[in-house]
Amino acid sequence: MYRHPLLESLHICFTLPIVVLDNDLDMLKAYPFQQVSCLQSDLKPHLDKVWRQKSLFPFTLLRTPKGQMLALYPFQNYLFIFGPFWSASPAQTLRPLADLAYIPQHCLAQEGLCPCQHISDVGHLLHLIHYFFTGHLHLMEQDQESLTQEIFEDIRKELSESLIQQCNLYEDQHFDFEFHLLESVKKGDLKEVRSFLSQSVTPKGVTKDLRSEKNYSILIFEKLSQLAISMGVDPVYAHHTRDYYMSKCEACLNIHDVLALRESAIILFTQKIGRINNHSYTVAKILRYIHQNLSQKLMVEDIAKQFNFSESTIRKLFRKEMNCSLQQYISQKKMEEAKVMLRNQNNVTEVSNSLGYADLAHFSRTFKAHVGLSPKQYQRSPIKDIL
Known part of the structure; x- marks a missing residue:
């Protein structure tokens, strides 16, 4: 069986079992391999329910009457199962991160056959998993x-x-x-x-x-x-x-x-x-203006007019404080926002339009120059990095 080093590294670092299921909920990989024996056949209807419902939350936590937990993370066409594990984290503190559901005890093998790690803070675990897959916490x-x-x-x-x-x-x-x-x-x-x-x-x-x-x-x-x-x-x-x-x-x-x-x-x-506010009053206002208008086509000429400066003056002032040109800063901020939108599976054309690019080809060239990948390659890259 092919064992990807990143996913295996995640298993080793967390000392937490990981099972990967495909779109039909058939097992593709398990770390460690024998972990699949811990998940009983009675668990499948509960997994199927989670897979079909498409929760608004990134995670679904399944909890047994004895307190064992499984963290389910649907990502693209895969379902990742982390656990089982124990935790004393109050249920209400997990609500912003995960949907909660209860499963019968017989969905997991007996404790002797199914060892569990103790996780002191499940919230931190979920944030780390989400960051591992997407590279951000925006969602x-x-x-x-x-x-x-x-x-x-x-x-x-x-x-x-x-x-x-x-x-x-x-x-x-x-x-x-x-x-x-x-x-x-x-x-x-x-x-x-x-x-x-x-x-x-x-x-x-x-x-x-x-x-x-x-x-x-x-x-x-x-x-x-x-x-x-x-x-x-x-x-x-x-x-x-x-x-x-x-x-x-x-x-x-x-x-x-x-x-x-x-x-x-x-x-x-x-x-x-x-x-x-350590920035000068003018540069602070320019930064605020840029952040609030990333959806627009931001030109140095227009920004200069907005703040009643000549183009040359505003360029010199900005570079002196920010150590980069005004246009470089605008492109950097737009690309940061584009990466977040692409990770959330937004259409490339929609991302381009929403960031004020009239030309999709120009957006793609700019993105590749900053990131090293085309928008489509970047959008598809997480699953290549994981499986």
């Missing part, structure tokens, strides 16, 4: 962002009428507090933010109970992440940081911990924005 961030929006909607729907009325009493105080807070963060001035926080991290007059503080903190985390993105912070970093703080916030057992966590988030985002 998971999209799933988490979508789920977070659903959570916000649920919170809003579940608010009682009395709580809504109570919030209206302090609407002006909330607005003033948040406005001044976000303006301070926007400047990236840590000294000013610390001074502001020394006064309070909650608007005066608002009733402080644990659930209210958690809900308010979640809203602050969301606003901080959106502000950071608008100021040029990497969206993946901003969303991941937001989700981290939301998760930590839900685990807090008292108001003091919630307030301390909220202050930590405010300071962290301020520091991140402050580093972005």
Whole structure:
């Protein structure tokens, strides 16, 4: 049997069994080879259900009554099975990453014939597997962002009428507090933010109970992440940081911990924005403009007009701070976005059009010059690297 070194290396590093099934759910490979005997024939209907349903989540986790788990990862025309393994990770922490389902105990061989590794954090394992196959975390961030929006909607729907009325009493105080807070963060001035926080991290007059503080903190985390993105912070970093703080916030057992966590988030985002602001005001605005208009045909001439500079001046200013030309930076950012879209199986023509390229041939030449592969080759490359 052919044994690909990368997939085998993944098995060795994780010390986790891996089974590869084809489109008909017939086994192609197993690491170690005897691992297939651990999966009983009764498991196949459950695998078939996962394969046919096409979950919105990247993974599906199957759990037995005794707590053994299998991580299923459909990728193109293959189904990869990781496990079984044990883990104490709470089910709710896995929801943004995977669909959860339960299977009867007899779907796996007896424990003596089916040894299990202990995984302390399943979330980290899933992120690593996803990165191994695709080279990025973009898809998971999209799933988490979508789920977070659903959570916000649920919170809003579940608010009682009395709580809504109570919030209206302090609407002006909330607005003033948040406005001044976000303006301070926007400047990236840590000294000013610390001074502001020394006064309070909650608007005066608002009733402080644990659930209210958690809900308010979640809203602050969301606003901080959106502000950071608008100021040029990497969206993946901003969303991941937001989700981290939301998760930590839900685990807090008292108001003091919630307030301390909220202050930590405010300071962290301020520091991140402050580093972005180390660029001159003009270059920072140009970077923001580029990030917000990657879907357009970005020409140096048009950018110069946008900021009332001559082309020669804006070229010199940009190169001095960024150590590359303006056009090189634009191409680099467009190619980074193109790689993400191609990994998500977007049509090459659609990717080209969505990034402002009128000529598909020009897009393909530019992509190959940056990546070393044509868009089609890059899109097909993961499965060649794995099997």
